Amino acid sequence: MNAIASLILSGGAISMLVAIPFLAVWVLPHVYGIRLEWLFGIVIPYLAAIIFFVGIIYRVVKWAKCPVPFRIPTTCAQQKSLPWIKYGYAEKLDNPISTAGVVGRMILEVLCFRSLFRSTKMEFGAGGNIKYKSSKWLWLAAIVFHYCFLVIILRHLRFFTDPMPFFVPIIEKVDGFFQFFLPVVYQSGFLIGAALTYLLLRRLLDPKLRYISLPADYFPLFLILTIAGTGILMRYVLKADVVSIKELTMGLVSFRPVVPEGISVLFYIHLFLVSVLFAYFPFSKLMHVAGVFLSPTRNLSNNSRIVRHINPWNPPVKIHTYEAYEDDFREKMIEAGLPVEKEAALPADKE
Amino acid sequence: MADIPESWKVPPPKAWKLSTPEELVKDVDHRPLSLLGLEKGWMRTAPDVEIKPGMHCHAALPKRLETVDMPNPRQWSAMDEDWKLPRNWKEIILEGFKDRLGRFRSFQLFMDICVRCGACADKCHYFIGSADPKNMPVLRAELLRSIYRKYFTTAGKLLGPIAGARELTLDVLREWWYYLYQCTECRRCSVFCPYGIDTAEITMMGRELTNLLGLNIDWIAAPVAFCYRTGNHMGIQPHAYKDMIEFFLDEIENVTGVRMSPTFNRKGAEILFITPSGDVFGDPGTYTCMGYLMLFHELGLDVTWSTYASEGGNFGFFTSNEMMKRLNAKMYAEAKRLGVKWILGGECGHMWRVINQYMGTMNLDIAEGSKLEEPVSPITGTKFENTKSTKMVHITEFTADLIRHNKLKLDPSRNDHLKVTFHDSCNTSRGMGLFEEPRYIIKNVCNHFYDMPAGTIREQTFCCGGGSGLNAGEDMELRMRGGLPRANAVKYVHEKYGVNKLACICAIDRAVLPNLMEYFVPEVDVTGLHEMVANAMILEGEKEKTVDLRGEPLPGREESE
């Protein structure tokens, strides 16, 4: 599977995913008079949500059921040893021995992408002269992408709650801080597009990345880009009917689903792609969101010399006992003046 | 000096010669692919994957595996067409895969959550030095992941290569083997991974799987077999072990005029001392070993050596977790038999990863009913609270504490001819966090210490190129390529500050780094930490010293004859 094949496959998949609701909601009614809004507005979103939640729970439970036989944190700072050796906040977080330290480490990892922040770029000069430069672009793009995604999800709560939680208008205010146009332009939508484009270009232009990338890496990028694109189109260009949409979304969350008239096909495409994303999530690498919490190199403290860590399946093994060892070498040991447990057999016995 | 036992030697590879450093790095190009992306993807094996001489180790001899009852012992070689695999090899691998997915959360999780962000890609010393794209940690892991997807995930079963899945074939197995034994389990990649994915962990699992088919390398299997029977990797029998140490006593007496009298297998001692046998049998570790002897003597420590637990290292760790446990068991068994209060451990890398992250978990029940208690330094009274459970103290923790309490008479000017830098071993760095203790000691025993640049030390330290059992002779090109980032950083401080000594606290380093330095930075020599401590130490009743432990003249004290 090379880069071009991967691109064609995932690009093709996305085109198909866009075509399906387009054909079903726009072409079918016009040509055959069949209406399928209920399928794309109600059934598929519900199905996707079920797959999403059940799938995530299934995966996480499967991981959680897996034992952690050994305590294997990656220690990224000085250990706690002698009292006069510095073991401050940095050390507590990067080489924790307490639960508080582990929690801190996880918070940094999950909220600030601590490990990615360490990232360097290797430069291989002439004569094998190697340099390592700090390189924060991946970190930046990842942070921008994830936080914009979060902001966008929170903004969308406007469609699923009535009255809205207090923070939604605040987020909208902040997100629309640069008010040049009407309607208010949300930066998150464009930032996420920029971040995703960077992540995509990186995969295509860096030979290392292109080599390791699979269709499963391009597909979610394309999918989310398209979701963002349709969202932006609806908001700024084709002006969707927000009132009807809210009727539909509120119907979904209150379990009294309705399909109001007059919602554009663009919305159904948007919603269908979101449904696909939800349904795809539990079976994909996107599960890293949940997995990071269970990662044994990050969520364990480095205290296995202080408290014994228990391996639930600690296997019994055959060992070479001291007795067997002495039996093997007794004569030589005695001759060398090494103490032994049993005296040597009398020469008479030997014959 | 005793060298590697004859019985361990395997004939050198045919028609292979290490090129010069210049040639070696000349064709290293990290942009292995055409810009258009028309290349075949990584899932293709033959003809892209070629097992090259100089880049892999000899196959394990059958007798090694027989000694420790490991499956499928036979004569084979990686260069052969026919690996003489058991007929049901595929089932064995897949069964083993499944079993390990169920036993190690790390393995299951790391199979599932990699996003192929590439943050780890250029962090591996083997990738840096070889530019072989399959040495990128993420790709090393993908070699196993592709099989995982094919046989253990629905998407992989249905979609095959589209889902990144591929069939387990003989070529895939070869590829696994080649690249699993091109990873030193150093964990550098895991420092940078946003989810902590540790390719070392995946390599360990992969190696366990190769072991099910008898596909180990001799440089690991031989020490394992020796260690099982004789207690140490070198296969040294008890009387020879004692002889060796006695030889050191003569050497020390020649240099210092002081005669020491260590004890062996002595019941009732307070402390049991365990160090890698490499220190007892190979230069320059031997000088470090002399350092231990001098330190213990000077302190009047109630310590005993053991010929049964005569190995701190554990090549079982590079074999399987069961084998690691079998070999490690001797430590607590011997501590219990001798009735010691605690255990002191010598300078070694992987030994300490095992002690810190595995030993208590695996074997603490053996210590039940023993006299082991929370270690307390008899000299300073310091309680080593961080070893409360395992009861084993690292010698740099012990010595740093001595120096802090002014219990050693030191004359650092005796090391004035040395400009020292320090190599953090992978295992003590990323599997423990031992950074300050050794630096504190170095700064107290010598006057010129220069750290290598950030990004090449501490948690980001680079492997010596020969860890995890890859420190053989026949894979010298691999070792030099993997050692390149380390050598490059040493070269930097050598050129900038005139550094001429590379200190380390690992027996494998002491075996591997001299070759690496000789190859890339010949002006720099390798030393253990306690060799420097011993050279700086003023012993009670010592004669006028003119030379150091290596018989090299001390600065300003050359014999005036």
Ligand code: SF4
């Ligand atoms: S850094 Fe982690 S997630 Fe990224 S490619 Fe490497 S192993 Fe995968």
Ligand code: SF4
């Ligand atoms: S553990 Fe070390 S040798 Fe192995 S892939 Fe990671 S960086 Fe490379």
